Amino acid sequence: METFEFTIKGGDFKSIGYVSNTIKKIMHARNINPRDSRRIAVAIFEVETNIILYATQGTISVLFDNDKITVLARDEGMGIADVALAMREGYTTASDDIRRLGFGAGLGLSNIKKNSDITWISSIVNKGTQIVLIFFLTLVL
Amino acid sequence: MEITVKKLAEHLQLKCISGCDGLQKVVRGVYVSDLLSDVVGHAEEAQLWITLHTHPNIVAVATLKNLSAIIISGGRIPESETIEASEKQQIPILLSSQTTFQLSGQIYRLLYADNEENRIS
Numbered sequence: 283m284e285t286f287e288f289t290i291k292g293g294d295f296k297s298i299g300y301v302s303n304t305i306k307k308i309m310h311a312r313n314i315n316p317r318d319s320r321r322i323a324v325a326i327f328e329v330e331t332n333i334i335l336y337a338t339q340g341t342i343s344v345l346f347d348n349d350k351i352t353v354l355a356r357d358e359g360m361g362i363a364d365v366a367l368a369m370r371e372g373y374t375t376a377s378d379d380i381r382r383l384g385f386g387a388g389l390g391l392s393n394i395k396k397n398s399d400i401t402w403i404s405s406i407v408n409k410g411t412q413i414v415l416i417f418f419l420t421l422v423l
Numbered sequence: 424m425e426i427t428v429k430k431l432a433e434h435l436q437l438k439c440i441s442g443c444d445g446l447q448k449v450v451r452g453v454y455v456s457d458l459l460s461d462v463v464g465h466a467e468e469a470q471l472w473i474t475l476h477t478h479p480n481i482v483a484v485a486t487l488k489n490l491s492a493i494i495i496s497g498g499r500i501p502e503s504e505t506i507e508a509s510e511k512q513q514i515p516i517l518l519s520s521q522t523t524f525q526l527s528g529q530i531y532r533l534l535y536a537d538n539e540e541n542r543i544s
Contacts, residue, residue, distance in 0.1 A: 296504060299483020306487060320468075323487055327463050384476050389460035396464070 284346045290330060292338040292359060295383065302327035305344050312346070315420045321397035322351055322417050328390040329413055333357045335380050337410065353398075353415040362405040369395060369403075426450050426534065428471070428492040428515050434533055435526070437494060437517040440501065442482075442509035448491040453530055455523055459484055466490060471530070473523050477501045482508035482516075490514065496523040 286308065288301045302323050309319040326342070333340035337359030345352040362368045368375075369391045376386020395401045400416035429446035432439055439446060451469035456462050457476060466472060468489040474481060477499050485493050493509070495501060498520040501509075509516045519526055 296479055298480050299487060303483060303486050324463050327484075327487055328460065331460075383478060383480065384457050384459040384474075385480075387458040387460055389458065389464060393460055393464045 286344045286346075288330075288342045288344075290333045290337075290340045290342060290357070292334060292336070292340070292357075294334055298331050298334050299327060301330040301342050308346075309351075314351075318351075318417060318419050322353075325394045325397040325415055325417075326353060328393045329353060329355045329415070331385060332390055332411075333359075335376070335385055336360055340410075349419055349421075351417045351419065353413070353417075355413040355415075356410065357412075358410040361407040361409055361411055362403070363407050365403050365405055428517075431471070431530065431533065432515075432517050435519070435529055437519050439515050440518050441506040442492075442513050442515040444510075445492065445513035445515045448515070450491045450534075453527070453534070454490075455527055463487065473526055473530075475499055475523065477505060479504040479508045481505065482512055482514055485514045486512045492517060494519055494526060496521060496526055 305326055306319065306323040330342060337357035340355060340357030343354045367373055371392040372388040374386050374388035380386040398415040399418050402414040405411040428448050428450055431450055449469055450471045454462060454466040454470045455473045457474050459480060462472060462484050466488050469491050471492050471494065472485060472490050473494045473496055475497050477495060479502060481493055482505060492515040494517045496519050501516055
């Protein structure tokens with residue numbers, strides 16, 4: 283197993299996409315099935331975006347196994363009051379500044395759920411959020 | 424109809440401002456949206472993306488989704504960091520003073536006018 287770790291600074295809007303694009307390149311180099319690679323990249327993009335938009339700081343670890351990829355994200359910040367509600371497409375608490383950039387449409391968490399095989403989100407308001415995502419890989423024959 | 428970004432830009436008289444090394448990429452359809460998570464969730468590889476955003480995150484999204492190019496509509500000018508990022512990623516950014524609606528109509532006609540099934544009656 284190999285792990286890649288990233289530290290993320292809240293509010294660093296311009297770095298959105300760095301983690302997902304880096305992992306995308308690694309997946310490509312490892313011949314991960316393109317369909318898996320696409321959905322994993324989408325989910326990681328949303329995870330890093332959420333940390334940058336809503337938390338003060340966080341980390342993302344991506345663990346590569348032969349048959350699966352696991353994403354562990356942990357942040358310190360405002361947290362999510364009602365995870366089930368936040369998962370609903372269109373639900374958002376984003377500020378006008380965030381919306382002006384084209385984020386905060388209430389699609390992020392549902393994009394994460396749609397694209398991962400196992401989605402686990404745990405959050406404490408004013409503490410932070412932890413996310414575990416597991417993606418089972420399709421073998422390329 | 425399969426067309427390169429370069430040919431499409433010529434037809435529509437769009438100016439390539441950066442990432443022009445990627446002009447030979449093939450355009451396989453178009454996605455129109457200003458919600459980044461919508462593009463991330465639904466745009467498909469080799470599509471051209473029309474947006475009004477000018478910040479560097481649009482290049483991150485286009486790179487992530489392997490989009491062929493970005494058209495910024497409404498006469499907006501991208502930020503310098505957006506230009507730098509598009510150069511680095513070789514994602515062409517084309518500029519247009521037209522609205523997203525006008526551009527969409529023109530590109531639709533260009534890509535699908537010969538195809539009876541797709542013609543708008």
